[in-house]
Amino acid sequence: MTTLIAIPARYASTRYPGKPLVTLRGPDGEKTLIRRSWEAAMAVRGADRVVVATDDSRIADHAQAFGAEVVMTSSDARNGTERCAEVAAQLPGFDIVVNLQGDAPLTPAWFVEDLVAGLQADPQAQIATPVLRCDGQALAGLLADRKAGRVGGTTAVFDTRRHALYFSKEVIPFTAAPYAPEAATPVFHHVGVYAYRPAALSAYPSWPLGTLEQLEGLEQLRFLENGHPVLCVEVEARGHQFWELNNPSDVQIIERMLSAPAGQDRRT
Numbered sequence: 001m002t003t004l005i006a007i008p009a010r011y012a013s014t015r016y017p018g019k020p021l022v023t024l025r026g027p028d029g030e031k032t033l034i035r036r037s038w039e040a041a042m043a044v045r046g047a048d049r050v051v052v053a054t055d056d057s058r059i060a061d062h063a064q065a066f067g068a069e070v071v072m073t074s075s076d077a078r079n080g081t082e083r084c085a086e087v088a089a090q091l092p093g094f095d096i097v098v099n100l101q102g103d104a105p106l107t108p109a110w111f112v113e114d115l116v117a118g119l120q121a122d123p124q125a126q127i128a129t130p131v132l133r134c135d136g137q138a139l140a141g142l143l144a145d146r147k148a149g150r151v152g153g154t155t156a157v158f159d160t161r162r163h164a165l166y167f168s169k170e171v172i173p174f175t176a177a178p179y180a181p182e183a184a185t186p187v188f189h190h191v192g193v194y195a196y197r198p199a200a201l202s203a204y205p206s207w208p209l210g211t212l213e214q215l216e217g218l219e220q221l222r223f224l225e226n227g228h229p230v231l232c233v234e235v236e237a238r239g240h241q242f243w244e245l246n247n248p249s250d251v252q253i254i255e256r257m258l259s260a261p262a263g264q265d266r267r268t
Contacts, residue, residue: 001095002048003116005041006071006087008080009034009063009102011056016248020059020102024251026258033245034059036105038068043109046116048094052102053087079219081194082205088198096120097201099194103245106257107193111235118233119195125163125231126200127223130191131156132235136179139187142171150247154190154218156232164230167218191235192244194220200228 009020016022020034031039034052041050052063055075063070071090077083084099096116100107111130119128134142134155145152155172157165166172167190179185196204200223210225212218223230241257243250 001116001120002093003046003096003098004088004091004094005044005047005050005098005100005112006053006084007034007037007041007051007100007102008073008077008083009037009052009054009056009059010077010083011054011059016246019245020054021062022245022251024105024245024258025255032062033105034063034102035066035068037100037102037107038063038066040105040107040109041100041112044098044100044112045109046113047098049091051087051091053083055083078209081196081201081219081222084194084196085201085205088196088201092198094198097196097198099196101192101244104192105245106241106243106254107191108235108238108240110238111191112193112195114235115193115195115233118231119197122231124161124229126197126228127220128195128231128233129156129164129220130193130235131158131188131232132191132237134185134187134189135181136183136185137181138189139171139175139179139185140181142187142189146171150249151217152246153244154192156188156190158188158232162232162234164220164224164232166224167216167220169216169218188232188234190232 013019023030051069051071060070073083073086088097213221
């Protein structure tokens with residue numbers, strides 16, 4: 001099967017305008033968020049093509065300057081999935097389209113590789129997305145974000161077939177138990193990467209925004225609200241800390257993670 005990776009990137013982010021062009025300092029110097037996300041995509045084995053999808057000339061010019069292929073999309077796209085649908089329409093013929101969001105430069109290559117393999121193995125699923133079981137430390141970070149009024153990571157719950165029941169920016173399921181930093185918890189952090197079958201992806205923009213999608217601000221809920229199974233593929237951290245750039249305060253967190261050896265506590 002052939003795989004296309006699209007990296008949606010928009011300048012006019014509500015929570016963090018200009019986010020794709022924010023610089024992140026690491027052992028290899030300063031690089032923008034979009035460049036680090038592109039490099040993460042380029043490391044994925046089995047990807048046949050990688051493109052940056054944007055409607056902004058500033059992002060396009062910068063991406064082309066560091067060697068990325070760019071696909072220009074319309075400003076009408078309401079989220080990354082709609083932007084990926086435009087890319088798939090311009091570049092037809094791929095069996096799977098991966099949405100590697102431009103705010104997740106720490107996404108390990110094996111997350112995407114396992115995701116694609118999971119979708120290939122489940123003929124019922126129209127879309128797949130990775131989930132990472134939280135340890136006590138990660139769960140504490142999610143709870144701290146919510147307590148402080150910040151919208152941080154998304155969590156997921158799913159059935160015995162690993163088909164999603166719900167995604168939320170609240171921490172679900174509820175658990176009152178205290179957990180040691182390294183202990184496994186029943187909470188799964190949703191990793192913002194998606195793999196789609198082209199038919200479901202092309203249908204997605206024609207569906208109206210659902211109530212839950214609008215309330216949560218989570219694009220994948222449109223699939224659930226329209227009866228399309230979303231496969232949750234559990235991935236392993238392998239000592240790798242994962243964090244998305246959602247808020248300006250996340251810059252320092254990601255920079256520490258970029259610089260720390262694998263397996264170390266990178267958030268303190």
